[in-house]
Amino acid sequence: MDEKVTIIGSENKFFSFNFSEFWKYREMIWLIGWRDIQLRVKQAVLGFLWIILQPLLPTITFFFIFGVFGNIQKANQEYFLKLFCGMAIWNLFSKIIVRNTGCLVSNATLISKIFFPKLVIPIADVFPAFFDFLISLVLIIFLIFFFHLDITIRFLFLPFFILITIILALAFGLLFCTITVFFRDFLNGITFLLQLWMYASPVIYDFSMISEKWHFVLYLNPVSSYIEGFRWALNLNSFFSKRVCVLSTCFSFCMFLLSILIFNYYEKYFAEKV
Secondary structure, X not given: OOOOOOOOOOOOOOOOOOHHHHHHOHHHHHHHHHHHHHHHHHXXXXXXXXXXXXXXXXXXXXXXXXXXXXOOOOOOHHHHHHHHHHHHHHHHHHHHHHHHHOHHHHOHHHHHHOOOOOOHHHHHOHHHHHHHHHHHHHHHHHHHHHOOOOOOHHHHHHHHHHHHHHHXXXXXXXXXXXXXXXXXXXXXXXXXXXXHHHHOOOOOOOHHHOOHHHHHHHHOOHHHHHHHHHHHHOOOXXXXXXXXXXXXXXXXXXXXXXXXXXXXXXXXXHHHHO
16 A cells, blocks of 8 residues: 655745635744743743833933933923833834844744744744833823823824834844844844944934934834824824825835745745754
């Protein structure tokens, strides 16, 4: 009797993505994401307090540097909230990219021994970063009420800016993790790259600190539009441009789709390379 042999292989073409196969593993996304959240909370000495301190301590530092000692910005409640909002949304963006960049290499054993859509891992890595952001968001809303600031109908747009930030972060995260599989030294430079990227974004400064003729340079960075949009949704003083936001959103979706295609095309080499 002839034995039946099943060979699992990949014949991924560039413009192909099996969404139905990916959807079958949706529970795996939640399990991996929740596992990482539990590990981070259990292994941290300060627990939830550390998650709050991560954006809060830099916010306090820059508030004193730019608002109090430097007298570059008016040191008031709104400026503090603008800084905190900028740090919160940037941390969400950067943490997703950092976790995605090394996610395939750090899960090499899982990838080489089990067959599943590898896209599950970077998608699952969004959960821990989003969990940290939610805690920061709760604190931001608390501070808004504590400072007796108004919340308007703009607040309804807040989920959009959060979602589009995640999509853009995933777009670059998927691209970077694919590169890291083939070039491991790229992982060492991602922290430096994100530091430069942060200073090229209106996280710790305001558009008013820069000459108006150079505003278009900042808007070439799509993260700038989402940071300003996040502040705008919370009714804080911002330089939010709807036209620029539409262009940034189109770029983010196109970049996200392209990154998925690139990731899907090179997925057949991941088990061998990691």
